[in-house]
Amino acid sequence: MLGKEKLLExxxxxxxxxVKGGVLQRTIGHVKAxxxxxxxxxxxxxxxxVGESGSGKSTLGxxxxxxxxxxxxxxxxQGNDIxxxxxxxxxxxxxxxxxxxxxxxxxxNPRMSVGEIIEEPMLVQRTLTRKERKDKVIDLxxxxxxxxxxxxxxxxxxxxxxxxxxxxxxxxxxxxxxIIGDEPVSALDVSVQSQVLNLMEDLQDDFNLTYLFIAHDLxxxxxxxxxxxxxxxxxxxxxxxxxxxxxxxxHPYTQALLSSVPVxxxxxxREKIKLQGELPSPSNPPKGCVFHTRCPEAHERCRVxxxxxxHQGEEQYVACHLYTSESDI
Amino acid sequence: METDLQKNxxxxxxxxxxxxxxxxxxxxxxxxxxLKNKLAIIGIVILSVFVLxxxxxxxxxxxxxxxxNMTNIEGKASSEHWLGTDRxxxxxxxxxxxxxxxxxxxxxxxxxxxxLIGVTLGSLAGYYGxxxxxxxxxxxxxxxxxPFLLFVLTIIAILERINITIFIVxxxxxxxxxxxxxxxxxxxxxxxxxxxxxxxxxxxxDFRIIFKHFLPNAIGPIIVNATLMMATxxxxxxxxxxxxxxxxxxxxxxxxxxxxxxxLRMLEGNPxxxxxxxxxxxxxxxxxxxxxDGLRDAFDPKSNY
Numbered sequence: 001m002l003g004k005e006k007l008l009e010x011x012x013x014x015x016x017x018x019v020k021g022g023v024l025q026r027t028i029g030h031v032k033a034x035x036x037x038x039x040x041x042x043x044x045x046x047x048x049x050v051g052e053s054g055s056g057k058s059t060l061g062x063x064x065x066x067x068x069x070x071x072x073x074x075x076x077x078q079g080n081d082i083x084x085x086x087x088x089x090x091x092x093x094x095x096x097x098x099x100x101x102x103x104x105x106x107x108x109n110p111r112m113s114v115g116e117i118i119e120e121p122m123l124v125q126r127t128l129t130r131k132e133r134k135d136k137v138i139d140l141x142x143x144x145x146x147x148x149x150x151x152x153x154x155x156x157x158x159x160x161x162x163x164x165x166x167x168x169x170x171x172x173x174x175x176x177x178x179i180i181g182d183e184p185v186s187a188l189d190v191s192v193q194s195q196v197l198n199l200m201e202d203l204q205d206d207f208n209l210t211y212l213f214i215a216h217d218l219x220x221x222x223x224x225x226x227x228x229x230x231x232x233x234x235x236x237x238x239x240x241x242x243x244x245x246x247x248x249x250x251h252p253y254t255q256a257l258l259s260s261v262p263v264x265x266x267x268x269x270r271e272k273i274k275l276q277g278e279l280p281s282p283s284n285p286p287k288g289c290v291f292h293t294r295c296p297e298a299h300e301r302c303r304v305x306x307x308x309x310x311h312q313g314e315e316q317y318v319a320c321h322l323y324t325s326e327s328d329i
Numbered sequence: 330m331e332t333d334l335q336k337n338x339x340x341x342x343x344x345x346x347x348x349x350x351x352x353x354x355x356x357x358x359x360x361x362x363x364l365k366n367k368l369a370i371i372g373i374v375i376l377s378v379f380v381l382x383x384x385x386x387x388x389x390x391x392x393x394x395x396x397x398n399m400t401n402i403e404g405k406a407s408s409e410h411w412l413g414t415d416r417x418x419x420x421x422x423x424x425x426x427x428x429x430x431x432x433x434x435x436x437x438x439x440x441x442x443x444x445l446i447g448v449t450l451g452s453l454a455g456y457y458g459x460x461x462x463x464x465x466x467x468x469x470x471x472x473x474x475x476p477f478l479l480f481v482l483t484i485i486a487i488l489e490r491i492n493i494t495i496f497i498v499x500x501x502x503x504x505x506x507x508x509x510x511x512x513x514x515x516x517x518x519x520x521x522x523x524x525x526x527x528x529x530x531x532x533x534x535d536f537r538i539i540f541k542h543f544l545p546n547a548i549g550p551i552i553v554n555a556t557l558m559m560a561t562x563x564x565x566x567x568x569x570x571x572x573x574x575x576x577x578x579x580x581x582x583x584x585x586x587x588x589x590x591x592x593l594r595m596l597e598g599n600p601x602x603x604x605x606x607x608x609x610x611x612x613x614x615x616x617x618x619x620x621x622d623g624l625r626d627a628f629d630p631k632s633n634y
Contacts, residue, residue: 065530091532099530107523110355111545120541121531153352170527 007178007210008041008064013073013083015056015063019283031283033059035234036073038309043177046204046211048225048242050218050257054279056234057214058102061180064212065099066090077178095125095174100200102183104163108155114141114166115151121173140169143206144199161192168199172207180212185220197224218261222246227315230254233290234282236309240316250318252297289321297322356548362627369623372616379613383430392420394427394581403594406601413602415589417579424581425605431582432613435497436563442501443562444555447508448544454509455516456539466513469506477503481565485574496576500565508554515547549628556621560614567610583610 014037016030033056041047049057062068064075066082075083082093101107108117118137122128128136138148144165155163164184171179181200185193201224204211215221221228222242229239230253238251249255256273275294280286286293292302301321309317310324353361363369382389391411398418406413412421454465484499485491491499519525519542528538544551569575570584578585583606590596590603 062526067526067529087532094530094532097530099527101523101527103523107527109524109528109542109546111548112541113354120528120533124531124533124537154354156355157352167527170531174531 004042004044006040007043007078008212009074009076010040010064011038011074011076013037013060013063013075014071015059015068016071029283032056032234032285033282034063034070035285037231037234037236038073039229039236039239041178041210041212043210044204044208045226046213046224048213048215048221048228049231050215050221050228051231052216052257052279054233054282055231056282057216057231058182059234060231061099061182061212061214065094065097065180067099091125095121096176097178097180098171098174098176099180099182100164100167100171100184103187104160104167105187107167108163110155112154113151114146114153114155114158117155117166118151118169118173121170125174127174136173140172143172143203144169159192160188161196164188164192164196165199168196168203172203175207176209178210178212180214182214183216184213186215186217193220200224218258230257233280233285235290236319237291238316238318238320239309240312240318241314244314244316248316250312250316250323251291251320252295252322253291256296289319359549359624359627363623366623366626368619372619372623375612375616376620379429379433379609379616382426383433386426386430390420390423390426392423394419394423395579396420397579403599403602405599412605413599415586415602417589419579419581421586421602421605424586425583425609427581428583428586428606429609429613431493431576431580432563432566432610435493435500435566435576435582436559436613436617438497439500439504439562439566440555440559442497443504443508443558444551446501446505448512448551450505451509451512452516452539452543455513455520456535456543458520462513465509469509472503472506475503481569482574485569491577493576493580496566500562504558504562508558511550511554512547515550516543519543519546549624553621553625553628556617556624560617560621563610563614563617583607 013034014032015034016032018027019029019031020026021028035056037060039047049060051057059068063070066075066085070083073083074081077093077097080093082090085093108114112120115134115137118140119133122133122136137151141148141150146162146165146169150158150162150166155166158166164187167184184200185196188196197220200211203209211224213221213224225242227240228242228245230237230245230251232253238245238249238254245254246258249258252273256275259273273296275296277294280290280293286303288304289295289298289302289307292298295302299321305321307319307321309319312318312323396419398414400418401410401414402416402418404410404414404418410420410422412425415421415424450465450469454462481499481503488495525538525542528542533541566575566582567584567587570582571588573588575584576582586606587603590599595602
C-alpha cells in the first residue's frame with residue numbers, strides 16, 4: 001500500500017448516541033458506538049471491517065458518509081475535512097462517496113421504478129439531460145448484469161440478489177471514488193453472495209473504486225479485502241494487510257474471532273479459543289482496554305490503561321498491551 | 330383484467346419477470362385489488378348516485394328548496410310535493426335533492442382541508458423530530474383533550490352567524506389531530522428504512538425526501554383515513570345541523586330536514602318527511618365506509634380487520 005494516494009484519513013473519530021431518561025428527557029449517558037477510531041484508506045484498495053453485532057461497524061460507515069454527524073474527530077476525504085461540513089456543502093462531495101446497503105428489501109423505495117431509483121442521484125446532482133440520464137441508466141443496468149427492460153419495473157418484482165445489483169447500480173450512478181458496503185451480501189444466499197462479490201470486484205477494476213467493506217462474515221472479508229480492520233466495542237482492535245491478519249493475528253480478540261471460523265478439513269486440529277461472557281454494553285464500556293473482561297490474556301495494566309494502536313511490522317497495527325511499540329503511527 | 334392476470338401467472342421462469350408488458354406499480358396493484366372488492370364497488374355505485382344527484386340538483390328538484398309557503402305546512406305526500414312539505418311549507422323532495430349537495434360538499438371539503446393540515450403537520454413532526462416534533466405533538470395533545478362537541482358548539486355559539494365555508498373551517502380545525510398522529514407514526518416507521526438513508530446519501534433535499542420517498546409510501550394510510558374521515562364529516566354536519574348548531578336554516582341539509590320533523594305529529598303522521606333524509610345519510614356514510622374498508626384491504630393486504 002505504500003506509495004499509494006490516501007483517499008480517506010480518519011482521525012480519532014467518535015460517534016456517541018445520547019441516552020435520554022427521566023421525565024425531562026435529560027441526557028443520562030452515552031452509547032459509544034464508535035470511540036476513537038483512526039485509520040487510513042488508500043486509493044483503489046478494499047478495507048474490510050469485521051466485528052460482531054454491536055461493535056459499531058455500521059455506525060462507522062454511516063458516520064464516514066455523514067449520514068450521522070460525528071461527535072468528535074476528523075474525516076479527511078481527498079484532503080478536505082468533511083466532518084463538520086453543512087449539508088449544502090456536503091452535496092457536491094456526496095457524489096464521490098456512496099453506500100450499498102445491507103437489506104435489499106428495505107434499501108429500494110418500493111414506490112419508484114428501478115429506472116427512477118437509479119436516475120435519482122443524477123436528478124439531485126443536476127448534471128445530465130434527460131436523454132443522457134436514460135442512456136446512463138441502461139448502461140448501468142447492463143454493467144451490473146440486469147436487462148435494460150428492468151428500468152420500468154418495480155423493486156417488488158426482483159429477488160434479493162437482483163435488488164442488491166440495483167442498489168449497486170444506484171451507488172455507481174455518479175461515478176463515485178469511494179463506496180461503503182454495509183454488509184452488502186449478508187442478507188443473500190451463499191450462491192448469490194459470490195455473484196455479488198465478484199460483481200463488486202469487477203466493478204472495482206472498471207471504475208477504479210475504493211471500498212470500505214463492512215461484514216461479520218470473515219470468509220467474505222478474506223475474499224474481497226486487501227486490508228482488514230477488526231472492531232470491538234466501538235474501537236479498532238487490530239488493522240493490517242489481509243494475509244497478516246489471517247495468518248498472524250496479534251490481538252487476542254482477532255485470534256479468538258479467527259479460531260471460530262469453521263475450516264472444511266477434518267484432519268486439521270485446531271485450538272478453539274472460547275471467549276467468556278457477553279459483549280459488554282457500549283453505554284457502559286469497561287475501563288482500560290475494552291476487551292479485558294473477556295480477554296484470556298488480560299493482566300493488571302489492561303484494567304486501567306487504554307491501549308493505543310501500535311505498529312507491529314508491515315503495516316500491521318494492534319491495540320493491545322501484550323505488544324510493545326516499534327514506532328507510533 | 331382477468332386475461333391480464335392469467336398472462337402474469339404464465340410467467341416463463343427463465344425470463345425471471347423480465348416480460349415485455351408494462352409492469353404495475355404498487356399503487357396500481359392496490360387499485361386492482363380494490364376493484365375486486367364487491368362491497369367497495371357497491372359503495373362506489375351508491376355514492377356515484379348521490380354525487381350525480383348533487384351535480385344535477387337543479388334539473389332533478391321540482392321546487393325551489395328554500396321557497397316557503399305558509400298556506401301548505403306539514404303537507405302530506407302528494408303529486409305536487411312528492412315527500413310532502415316541512416313546517417314552513419318548503420318542498421321536502423327538493424330539499425332532499427339539494428341536501429346531498431351540502432352534505433357531500435361539506436364532507437369532501439372538510440376532509441380535504443383536514444388532510445392538508447394533518448399531512449403537513451404530521452410530515453413535519455415525523456420527518457424533523459426533536460423540538461419540532463415535540464411542539465406539534467403537544468398542540469395535538471391539547472386539541473385531543475378538548476371535548477370535540479363542546480368545543481365546536483362553543484365556537485359556533487361565539488360566531489353567532491355561520492355559513493358553509495366557516496363551518497368547514499371549524500370542522501377541519503378541530504379534526505386534524507388524529508390524522509396528524511397517524512401520518513407522524515407512518516413517517517417514523519419509514520424513517521429508519523435504508524432507502525431513506527440512500528436518498529440522504531445522494532444529497533437529496535429534505536423537500537425531495539419528503540415528497541418522493543416518504544409521502545408515496547404513506548399514501549395508503551392517507552387515502553384510507555381521508556375516506557373514512559369524509560363519512561365522519563357528513564355525520565358531524567348532519568348531527569350539528571340536527572341540534573341547530575350546523576348550517577343555519579333555510580339552507581337545505583339532511584340534518585336540517587330531520588330537525589324540521591322533530592315533533593310527534595310529523596314523526597307519526599309524516600314518515601315521508603324524515604325517513605328519506607335519514608336513509609340518505611345512512612346510505613352515504615355506509616357506502617363511503619365500504620369504500621374506505623376496501624381501500625384499506627387493498628393497500629394493506631396483510632391486515633385482517
